[in-house]
Amino acid sequence: MIYSQILGTGGYLPERVMPNSELEQWVETSDVWIRERTGIESRHIAADDESCSDLALNAAQQALAASGISAEDVDLIILATSTPDQVFPSTATRLQQRLGVPAGTIAFDVSAACSGFIYALDIANRFIQTKGAKTALVIGAEIFSRILNWEDRGTCILFGDGAGAVVLGAADQPGIISTQLHADGRQESLLNVPWGVSQGYEALQGVHGKVTMKGNEVFKVAVRTLGQLVTDTLQTNGMENSDIDWLIPHQANIRIMEATAKKLNLPMERVVSTVATHGNTSAASIPLALNVAVRDGRIKRNDVLLLEAFGAGFTWGSALIRY
Template sequence: MTYARVKGTGSYLPERVMTNAELEQLVDTSDRWIRERTGICERRIVADDQSCRDLAMIAASRALDAAGLQPGDIDLIILGTCTPDRVFPSTACLVQAGLGVNPGAVAFDVSAACSGFIYALDVANRFITTGGARRALVIGSETMSRIIDWTDRGTCVLFGDGAGALVLEADDETGILSTHLHADGGCEDLLNVPWGVSQGYDALSGSAGKLKMRGNEVFKVAVRTLGRIVDETLEANGLAKSDVDWLIPHQANIRIIQATAKKLGLPMEQVVQTVAEHGNTSAASIPLAFDVAVRDGRIRRGELLLLEAFGGGFTWGSALIRY
């Protein structure tokens, strides 16, 4: 049996820190409200001359270093993003060229909003376990600040920029145990960015073409849905809640994370939390959190990790990994 094993992790956050106090100057909000309702204290914002590709390349280089591999060792790149550099080439292709990954490797983006990394991980796992690739870079990279309406207090306090990456390698030893993906396209009006290439560019200027969210309604669906996927994942593997060593959730809101941890009966000490410093970095949030907890020594080899995400689409998914 071939597994996809996590060989290395990497991440990158842009230098610029935006605090809640700064947001108080932009919209009618307060540091206290943001901390209490979301758990967020600050977030990072890309520099004017940085793009999704730039963040992804640094995170991917760090993951390769951690794995002890070279770009030439990689034969698959899958990148989750909803803020790509271009319509095409895909950001994955731009990363391939930038890093010097073999011409001829497979490279493509997946679009599943905040679930983008879990979707990318699922596809990479399928490539590796069926012999379609041996070593994969799976990346989540986002420049959310570019699609935020900085006059909308209901959304602009939530998001941040960043990138995270995993290197997966085919291995006889256990690795990714299962992945679970779902979508429901019927709730588009609750969370969307209402412009796209085929609809023309009229909405690009001003706030019309920026991210829209009915936060309270999204919140309720997210809590319900994530509770269900936790059960689905454990049942599929015949495991108990108490078998999970670490929950690595999508970092949207500390209250959503707490609800999922409660459902798992997991103390918050076993939940990787980066939402306070990163905000919601969409597809980048899980690999960013993963890398933070590997590098600070919390996550150790052999431990059982449950990753879960929920986002626009709606899309949602999970992965169970023996690290």
């Protein structure tokens, strides 16, 4: 059997930090209100001249350096994003060129909103297991600030920009133990950007391609769905709650993260949380959180990690990993 293992991690956050106090100037909200309901204190915002591939490039370079793998040895790039540089070519192929990854390498984007990194990780794992690739670069990168309505306090307070990356390599022992992916398109109306290229530019008028969300409904579905996902993941692998060393959830809302930790009977000290200073960076949130905990020494080799995410679609998924 061939397995895949995380060889290195990387992350990048734009220089500009936007505290909650800045949002008080634009919408009817307050620092206290945001902290109490989301756990968010600040978020990073991309500069006007920064693109999704810029963020991805920085995270990918850091992951490659950490893994000791050169760009020339990468034979698969999967980039999860809802905010690509352009319609086509994919941001992954633009990243391929900028990194100096050889021509002929497989490179493509994945769109699964906040679950995108888990989807991309699953696909890369399957490539490696089936000998379609030996070394994969998996990235989550988002500039969500470009699709926010800054007059909608229900959404503009939540999101930030950033990128996270991992390098996966073939191994003879399981690194990625299992993954689970799910979707339910019937819930589209609760969280979406209600415009797309195929609708034509006339349809953009009045909608402006911005995120819309029914926050309370999304919260309820997310808590219920992620709780069941945790149970299913452990049962599928014959594991107990106590077998998990670290929970690395999608950084959407501290209350959702606390509910998932409670389901695992895991103290919050064993939950990697970056939501306070990152906000919700969508597909980038899990790899960013993983990178933070690896680099500050909390996560060590052989630790068992449970990654889980929930996003628009709805999409949701988990990855059980021995780091």
